[in-house]
Amino acid sequence: MHVDYLIVGQGISGTFLSYYLRSAGKSVLVIDKPLSNTASRIASGVINPVTGRRIVTTWMIDELLPFAKKAYQEIGKLLGESIVDECSILEFHPTLQMQEAFNTRLAESADYLSSVNNEQNWEPIFNYHFGIGKVSPALHLDLQTLLNGYRSFLQKENLLFEDVLEEQYLTIKDDSVQYKDIVASKIFFCDGVAGILHPYFDKLPFAFNKGEAIIAEIPDLPNQYIYKQGLSLVPWDKEKQLFWIGSTYTWKYDDVLPTKDFSEKVKFQLDNWLKLPYKIVDHFAAERPANVERRPFVGLHPQFPNIGILNGMGTKGCSLAPFFAKEIVDLLLSGKPINPLADVGRFARVLAR
Incomplete structure (x- = not known):
């Protein structure tokens, strides 16, 4: 079997890389074993244009946000599904300092930030003491529909090999790669x-x-808003009134299983913030493919140009993956260079060891 490109992984990165390559007329085969607890599959699906205690805009957001909106709309048309909604995030300031930081940033620039009218309308629903700010526009993505729908599309087109890649069967040649009986010009690792x-x-x-x-x-x-106060409450299934609540960043851990500590912490915070009745129906955990530099790994291996990567997105995969998948395709088809801050070639010395 011959294809132009082999893609390992069908998270957000592998989905968009295969989508853009096919849109450019290239043949692909995706290798991916279905798992329920990957970072892509349990992510909230929110693209928030601001971040941190200083309320700063996220890296490249002015470029990433409109690109992401268009990208998810386009792939949604292919699947016959609505994947992306533009929405607002209501920031319930947890401290006076955070309220002051938000208002200071709002006075400096109105980009993405605004005040909330009739703030008192939220008093029957939430406990809060330091006001509310609004972040808009943000994007909310239905990742379950995207990933499941695109997987079904790949299956119908016979473009999916449901298995774990076994390295011993991968051979890198001068002008191609071979995996078992599949020959391709290049292979890309998008497997988190x-x-x-x-x-x-x-x-x-x-x-x-x-x-x-x-x-x-x-x-x-x-369910038309995203709510934040330490925790994030994100609509998950609007018909069933389910909300995604999280998340944490744990750097030292023995396994990737849900913990009692987290569920107890969430319940404590909800009981002190939310005045409405709620029922916990699920709890899950996953490992994120972050990296030390907080910039993704994108492009072709400096020593082995038949091998590529799209990985290391951390918590920003929803916005970074479509954009840099398109950059890879532009590199392959027209030689347009990858953004040097993301190009994996910046690690040429490390990868040559």
């Missing part, structure tokens, strides 16, 4: 935390962390 297992990229500065989230039924909570 498994990326560190590949000998060609195991020296990259991956820095995985564990995240947990809870799904709760909150029948009376309006």
Whole structure:
């Protein structure tokens, strides 16, 4: 079997890389074993344009946000599904200092930030003492529909090999790669935390962390907003009034299982913030493919140009993956260079060891 490109992984990165390559008329085969607890599958699906205690805009957001909106709309048309909604995030300031930081940033620039009118309307729903700010526009993505729908599309087109890549069957040649009986011009690794297992990229500065989230039924909570106060409450299934609640960043852990500590912490915070009744219906955890530099790994291996990578997104995969998948395709088809801050070639010395 001959294809132009082999893609390992069908999270957000592998989905968009295969999508853009096919849109450019290239043939692909995706290798991916279905797992329920990957970072892509349990992520909240939120693209927030601001971050941190200083309320600063996230890296490249002015470029990433409109690109992401268009990208998810386009792939949604392919699947016949609505994948992306533009929405607002209501920031319930947890402290006076955070309220002052928000107002200071709002006075400096109105980009993405605004005040909330009729703030008192939220008093029957939440306990809060330091006001509310609004972040808008943000994007909310239905990742379950995206990943499941695109997987079904790949299956119907016979473009999916449901298995774990076995390195011993992968051969890198001068002008091609071969995996078992499949020959391709290049192979791209888009497989999240498994990326560190590949000998060609195991020296990259991956820095995985564990995240947990809870799904709760909150029948009376309006589901057109995302709510934040330490925790994030994100609509998960609007018909069932389910909300995604999280998340954490744990850097030292023995396993990737849900913990009692997290569920107890969430319940304590909810009981002190939310005035509405709720019911916890699920709890899950996953490992994120973050890295020390907080910039993704994108492009072709400096020593082995038949091998590529799209990985290391951390918590920003929803915004970074579509954008840099398109950058890879532009590199392959027209030679347009990858953004040097993301190009994996910046680790040429490390990868040459």
